Amino acid sequence: MTWALFVAVVFYSIAHAQVNVELRGSGSANKFPIVVANFEGPNGAEIANIIRADLTRSGQFEVKSTGDLTLGANSTPDWAAISQAGGTTVAYGTVNGNSVDYRLADAAQQSQLDAKNISEAQMRRLAHRVADAIYEKTTGVRGIFATRIAYTTGRQLVVADADGEGRKVVASSSSSLISPAWSPDGTRLAYVSFEGGKPIVYVQNLSTGGRTVAANFKGNNSALRGLRTVVSLPWR
Template identity: 35%
Template sequence: MISGKRRWMKFFLVICLLPIYSASAQLTIEITGGVEAAQPIAIVPFGAAEGGIPPVDMAAIIGADLARTGHFRPMPTRDMLDMPTTREEVDFRDWSLLGMNNLVIGRIEPDPTGYRVSFSLFDVFRGTELAGSSLVSTKSGMRQTAHRIADDIYEKLTGQPGVAATRIAYITSTGSGDNLTVTLRVADADGYNPQTIVSSAEPLMSPAWSPDGRRLAYVSFENKRAAIYIQELSSGRRELVAGHPGINGSPAFSPDGTRLAMTLSKDGNPDIYSLNLLSRELTRLTDHYAIDTEPSWSPDGQSIIFTSDRGGSPQIYRMAATGGAAERISREGNYNGRASYAPDGRSIVMVTRVNGAFRIGVLDPARGVTRLLSRGDLDESPSFAPNGAMVIYAAIHGGRGVLETASVEGGGSQRLTQDSGQVREPAWSPLRR
């Protein structure tokens, strides 16, 4: 009989087997696939008044943001016949002959706080303005302003919120043995502006965002045993919320941010618990001889899905958020784990084993059918983008841990790498408020 602790470790051996190298701070994004019917769009370099020359290329950032979604194909600047910056300078016939569906122009003016950035989005064939606004930005905030403009354009053209202005949390590892350094970092969704939240000589695991995007829960082994912390990003203040004997793992915030689901083994086998973050009342939700782990809340907060081997192999189960009877919802394959809901609650992303390889799949719980998103051998830790259009996950490429994204609809994909070192366990932030 395999002990509960050994079986738990077997569940997560895939994480611990990643080799370790030195790492750099900046993530680099490579677009590896696009949607075949991507819409052509022209984003003209923004005009700048005297004193309004920005520290970044706004049009290039907006174009890159839209290209990474897989749904847009920005026109190379070198192919543009002219570069208008005002409505009066636009000749829609030229852009129509170039095959553009949409056109974006903009202008940057000096402002007492830094810059004022104005943009307009046009329908080329109708010759009408679809969207436009004027935003004030500091010098250091210009990249974020460009992301916000990209999100406005994306939402206007697709009907879905954009995610260029969101962030990702992830774990990096450098060195080995006594020189091991593990960090929890947060970066913009395009890999820029990385910030180290925690640095440790011991493992860090399982970052999870609070619903307001202001805090991260994570597992740290800094005292030679697992403990769960919650840390405020703005102040750096953190709090120990679970340091029981045995396993403290897999934290997950409830949609209203008042509770934290987690896996604890303090009473025997690993089970699912819920901690009320206001009263500090801890409630045991499962009580089974099997391993119950990796809890994740439904978007309405009424149920929790989790991984359990109670049926003989790791599978996804669902129960009420208050605990009680659990039903198995994954039916295909002999390994399914690390599941979480799409923002609309209609599908579930998870790790599934196919012919010995660990892939990322999207499960339709109503039909019990899984559709594969990834093609690697050791893909893990999937996380939905907050608009549900993409999934980010950890993979192995060239012998190193990298992050990859895949479009849920298929086609669009990208890879986020460092010059060296390991990147793993990504978590996509909520939409910025």
């Protein structure tokens, strides 16, 4: 199962400070029909909305509506209502502070497919991780909803959630920044800056905010070759 046939990334102006990421998949006949109930507990409806948006954006799911249905982890789903809505599976759960007891069930068999307790300090990331669990259990492919993207907007280096939300500027410059590339552990970003009058490769530490020079060679093309070297060789 592939993630998508087409990826569209729409960059708004810096003033809007937003990126919309849309993944388009195949037609509805090939999608997994699912009901995502509002989760029980604080922010349960908001978490469910984020999960619905993630699954819809993947292009692999057709999210069915059952109105304001709320189901906790220990609830017994109304199987008839879920089937009538067109869902073959139903996702539901209970929010307990920074964790979710999540369930995924088969509506036809009236049986549980998956049950996990997922913890995360940030609410949106918590919802993305639940969506990842649903995606992987349904498709057999690891989800990417809880991952991050990096991009440049002229003179800023920006990190955001995979859906474009949670935008954070991690580096700014008086000159153009281009070509961000992640370290394997996701803690650093390499990028090219022209602030020295030529392309220089820097590595930005996302935890400390500090940066170091990774490549500063003579000529205009050497730094770009240096970026490829930084990315392809093991990070130190």
